[in-house]
Amino acid sequence: MRRLFLAVVAVLTLSSCGYNDFQRLDEGVKAAWSEVINNYQRRADLIPNLVATVQGAADFEKSTLVELTNARASVSSIKATPELVNDPDAFAKFQAAQSQMTSALSRLLAVAENYPTLTATREFGELRAELAGAENRITVARGRYIKAVEAYNVLARQFPSNLTAMVFGYQAKANFTVENEKAIAAPPKVDFSKPAAK
């Protein structure tokens, strides 16, 4: 009996009920998520410029442009709010829409390589640099969000803070899945066998 009591005391001493920790980590997750949405929005805002620049190039392949415009439309249709972190389904939809945009973008940039007169323009060069910067920012923001959510979820699952979580209704928050990453990480095939457009 005494040993059981000591064991319980040991467990409780080593871990924490952590109500304050929940508050702090929850705010951290919210802040990290806002940063992620900001950076995705930044990328989306570059698209109209890109489409306008590319359309100016003589007979640019229309299908890639249409694909990109559609991807942007589907991204804008999803309301990216701070509440997305608590809703795994909406979160997954958001992530899927953004991945679609990423593929459409990389396809467009790959196709643009066939049009040297376009890629040589200063406008296009700047846009490409801005897009690369936006993608890097997204990567950094996602990495920080994943860390923040990890800390929060660990606390929500560990004993005894999971008891506090149950009492106050804190659930594990949504996180980015890795599966889609494999598909979009594959670089688009650049085919040099086709003759370049004049």
Add this chain to the structure above:
Amino acid sequence: MRFLLAACLALAGLLGAARADVAIPPLAARVTDLTGTLSAQQKSELESRLAAFEAKRGSQIAVLLLPTTKPEEIEQFSIRLAEAWKVGRKGVDDGVVVVVAKDDRRVRIEVGYGLEGVIPDAVAKRVIEERITPRFREGDYFGGIRDGVDQLVRLAEGEKLPAPAARASPRESDPVASLFDYAVPALFFIVIAGGVLKLVLGRFLGSVATGALLGLAAFLLFNMIAAAVAAVMGFLFTFANTGAGRGGGWSSSGGSSSSGSFGGGGGSFGGGGASGRW
């Protein structure tokens, strides 16, 4: 047997070396050259330019030359580096780090949040393509870095930044400060509730009750250790508090450390900037 053990260790070492990320070098000076490319005179010339810029504007620029960032891409390594070095002033985030991976033939300019207005990604890319890589292709590493840094300084001077502080050393954030946040409410509780409980229950029992209540609150907010500490402190202070004076002042002192010749000011980075290759 010993041979097998040695072979295993050697293999483990090789594997470890192959997969380990490049370690972040310590930030000791504005220009860190791990490849031995720059001569001492060239380094000191760059240092003095960057130091003059910092004295004038307060913003910090740091340069790192290293052989390779593999297995990471230079973007991944640079953000890791920037987060560790924390170049630029805290809150203003006006730092820039130039990373040159010589054997990879990659260069990256990592721009802090505060300078993203005057050095947006497209501009950083132009600095790389117009000033840095042409010289690097000729093998003139010092010239490329010098021209790049000069251009970055010129750009950063266009930004409205707060004036440089009068050589204040960066304050370390006090990890115990958060605990001291609770000292004032706890003190109030001890004096007021403790006084009432002592009247009602007598000195000893009143102190015990105050200690127990404080301990319970600490247990709910923190953990058992904090609860035990709070209970004991609550008991002692209530017991010793003879009513009139406040028991000792709580002073939370922030630690300020001077960090040698050059140290990051706490600036943060968001992944902005540009990379290039030559």
